[in-house]
Amino acid sequence: MNAIKLFASEGIDSDIQAHYRFITSVKNTAEIHTHDFFELFLILKGSVIHCINGTRERLEENTLVFIRDRDVHYYEQTDEGDCQFINLSFHKEVIDALFDYLGEGFPKLKILSPDMPPTVRLSKTEKEYVRYRLDRLNLIPHTDKARVKAEVRALLAELFTRYMTMDDSPDWSEQPAWLQELSTEMKKKENFTEGTSAMLRVSGKSHAYLCRMFKKHLGTTPIQYINRLRLSYAENLLLKTDMEIVDICLEVGFENVSYFYDLFKRQFNMTPHKFRVNGERKISY
Structure with a gap:
């Protein structure tokens, strides 16, 4: 036809x-x-x-x-x-x-x-x-x-x-619909700050199944995915607010400040404090 x-x-x-x-x-x-x-x-x-x-x-x-x-x-x-x-x-x-x-x-x-x-x-x-x-x-x-x-x-x-x-993913078009929906829902602040418990609740899947699907379709783990969202949010709070760093840590869902610092340094190759200072130097008020 x-x-x-x-x-x-x-x-x-x-x-x-x-x-x-x-x-x-x-x-x-x-x-x-x-x-x-x-x-x-x-x-x-x-x-x-x-x-x-x-x-x-x-x-x-x-x-x-x-x-x-x-x-x-x-x-x-x-x-x-x-x-x-x-x-x-x-x-x-x-x-x-x-x-x-x-x-x-x-x-x-x-x-x-x-x-x-x-x-x-x-x-x-x-x-x-x-x-x-x-x-x-x-x-x-x-x-x-x-x-x-x-x-x-x-x-x-x-x-x-x-x-x-x-989102960058080698096989985005092959992602199942429920995973696309979950990715959208996890970008909501109330979900990524809650963490994996929110992911389990929203998806209705088991933790083991989520781990397999995230590895297959996104090349990462559920907690790595969540932490990436948290760090991106923290990055913007450091640059765009005057919140104390410990408060930012809690605001984005991390309960352990040392863990937050460790993840942040791995992601940005500097401490949150230095990241904020470097950003402030580029901005004239």
């Missing part, structure tokens, strides 16, 4: 440069197609077979997918029935402007280059937040095109920096 090509000029308002849809059934989606624009879709309810670039993959509720302008895809119902999802389509110019704004520090090649598009399984809370952000577009009068356009760009900047940063 040959893919049809959809064009932004035929379905997306040129002033807004984006189009938002709530889709109640797979039956209301296009047959196999590609397009000259980009899109994000979020599955709100049910599951779907996503046929993408020659591969059939089952997507469950809470899954967020970014479709590039070169991807070829369509949808099929699962045996369990239909699904509902939200779709946001936008011009190539919008994504180019977003990547220019985010700069070289944003890993756009890890998003644009792989054979398969970025797919992220969100927690239920995160799914509801994204839905809320998308639904806000419906609160703006369609005639206020400049405001809708600004809201779309603000939304995309938030979604890409929040969910599409794709």
